[in-house]
Amino acid sequence: MHFGKLKDYINGQWVSHTDAEYLKVYNPSTGEEICEVPITPTNQVEAAISAAEEAFKTWKNVSMEKRVKYLFDLRDALVQRHEELAQSIAIDQAKHISDARAEVNRAIQITETACGIPLMMTGNKFAINEDVDGEVIRESIGVVGALAPFNFPALVFGWFIPYAIGCGNTIVYKASEQSPLFMQKIMEIFEEIKLPKGVVNLVNGTKPVVEAMLNSPIIKAMAFVGSTPVGRIVAEGSAQTGKRSQVLAGAKNTLIVAEDANMDGFIQNYINSAYGAAGQRCMAGSIVAAVEDVYDEVKERMIKASKEVKIGDARDEDVFLGPVISQKSVDRCHYYIDLALKEGANLALDGRNPTLPEKNKNGYFVGPTIVSEVTPDMKIAVDEIFGPVVSLMKFKNVDEALEFFNNSDFGNGGSIFTESGLYAHKFLREANSGMIGVNVGVPASMPYLPFGGTRSSLFGSQIKAQGQDAVDFFTKRKACTVRFYGKN
Template sequence: MTSYIKIKNHINGQWLDETNGQYEPLKNPSTGAVIGEVPLSSVETSRAAVAAAADAFPAWSATPLPKRMDYIFKMQQAMKDNLEMLAESIAVDQAKHIAEARGEVGRVIEILQMACTIPALIQGETVQGIANNINGRLIKAPLGVFCGVAPFNFPALVFGWFIPFAIGTGNTFVYKPSTESPLFMQKMMQLLVDIGLPDGVVNIVHGDREAVEAWYDDDNVAGVCLVGSTPTAKAIAEGCGRHGKKTMLLGGAKNFAAVMEDAPMDLMIENILMSGYGSAGQRCLAISNIAVVPEIYDEFIERLLEASRTVKVGDAMDPDAFMGPVISAKAKARVENYIEIGQKEGATLLLDGRNPDVADANKDGYFVGPTIFTDVTPCMQIAREEIFGPVLSIMKVGCINGALRAIKNHEMGNGAVIFTQNSFYTEKFINEADVGMVGVNVGICAPHPYLPFGGIKGSLVGNNKVQGKDAVDFFTQNKVATVRVVDPKAGQQAPAAAGDSNVRSCVAS
């Protein structure tokens, strides 16, 4: 892990240097040190990866389903056997704290368990007796080559959302990791090679926007997947829409927590710390806005401030640290700029996370500590825009309706949670919170892999969500067959009964 890392593309079973594009430095956010380089691949390289996937598709889609599932089982076992190595790869270039990195890899293992149920989810349907001796059949068929774009913050999780379901249903894949956190996929791709996955079924290409835009007019590409910002999701939707390609595009978020007067205080504070400061706030499921009723407002702020001050910021590999750095110097500057904006807007900066105390070895890292604003209103910029850092904005609302109104009026709709022991509040919040994922007495949490993951409104471009049955539906097409059964001994079909219009309609075209 400490040696210089040269990230490579992987196309048609071969690890390849980029010959037509450029390279940019790869840094460890915990120290700011350059630890390697990552290619910005050319359009030609991106198209070559698609061509390799297209060449592999006929044989892979014809591979019997049990054989494809064998690879998913082997993939899961390989991740179990190499969990620590994969987690360390995330902690090195993405700087997610090692404990959280282990949790991310563990969740992908659970997703793979769910992906092993593809044979049950891919079953079609049959309608008998549409007409005399005519039956109808629906099968779920693969489409071809899919391409995926991953964000920096969850390099393993997004791999799990896309690739197992795509290849398990018979498609092939081209994957573009983030240039800021490519190391996990280097390690994971080698594991796919080691389990014997056929060449070209999964390909990796690194790069920026040009590598993605090359997919839009490529006739070999059936669809594109993304987890990223809403503007990027809209750009991909537009590019793919012009050429009739399927898309599964998860965008940004601004998640709410509603704190009621009967909230379980200890449990709530623990969950807010994990959800608000975990991954340094760099996740689409981070708590960001907290709506608190007057009865508990002062006590909540006192308890949250006390707990936030105990959060240790440090190196992602430090087992005693709670929170690592943000991903880059640019990200650090962006978060600090939002802190300035909040002050200018009139919010009270109760806890300032700029310039946190870290070890000397980490002085050049990209650290922002826990930050708390109070006296926030829903119209403020810090309450409306995704900061993507460990910044909490607290607003006072009169009752549950005030919290629900703030959630409904926000343009994003990813997740929201309520802390309460009141069953009326619970059911009202579940039914009325205008988001895609709701929680009760938990942090903003990812649904279990059996269930779909995704928001609504500005947090989801289109209507396709990831994981579970939704993923199987996205990566397949409904193909319908109309079958007339002919008795080979009779030599020909008996004449249709008079008035049997169904026969004529079935065979009219």
């Protein structure tokens, strides 16, 4: 299946380019070319920004009722095209189809929450004294830019576009060049629901497109999800041009296993956390920190359960673990495994050459991998790998494991597995991370709670995604003081 040369969507029109460079996109499950995606020329990025600027002049004055009606129509279309959207993710991002369906479900839930923007947009008004009133008014901020990662095309769309336009802004959205198909279908939906032209504009590409957006004085805010190195560039570039920014960056999440943990519950959560979406989640559990009393049992159970994980094509229903996004990602996983062994760790389970179905021989696969006896000074315990590679570490007690967790450069998420209320309370109070859980492998926030980390996992405005935080990011507030004297 080949989708040909993809197009941008600018000012309500599909745009193809005769002068653009095109990148080949491959199905990670098979290595087959599936489409070509443009690096949108700078003049066309500027055209998209100008279209959004022109559309904002009228869109900001569209009634809240009408704006939210478009969100309801968007939600209905997402439900109607659910399977088609999930299949698009399973093709170019090669997220296993069950995970892809779950991601589309979450995008629907986020859009449903965004339909409640009128409640979240309400201001505050009070009587200062008998003659003077005080009032806070929320307003849209203008044209916003958004940069999406490859690993969650539907989720990040939900974080940015429904909230941005629901709050009265217009948007220029750059899809990931590695997984562009989902956003092509979303723009078809916006055509179907007759969203006014220029309100949402889609561009594609790499660094030159990002630079054009960062350098534009018209764009007033940038929203980003991706790696920490690129996130720093976006946050710094936004600051230099006076933009507000929301930058959700990298992660290195830890699952602490206390001596009283329910081991069956831990293993079930571990498999989903470490190997779901091939470990390419910002909420993936990439470190298991077990206290020494249960370390050997944890290791044995992890190995046994991981060996039972079925690997193969992302669209095969009976497969659990699909491929990583590219050969570069495979090489990165191998590099950290080899480096850990050189630094003194042991390879408890080697996933570097997994057994694959014949049709997937040219795909980009790494099997479940467990590197044991990892110590805090090793690179594999520090760096984000983004694949199904797990570090197993031993600590004397929960206090020592929590200290390690809090010393990480990252602060996106983490969990403790325990039946002790004391341990749970201690973790919830002391864990220095944006999203934490007890007996939960993936402590990702529900759509009505803020999503985002701390430290090197969040830059810019420090305002997170979803719910009230999203409304706070996509609006500006004015404080008003009002007095009327009446007739003399």
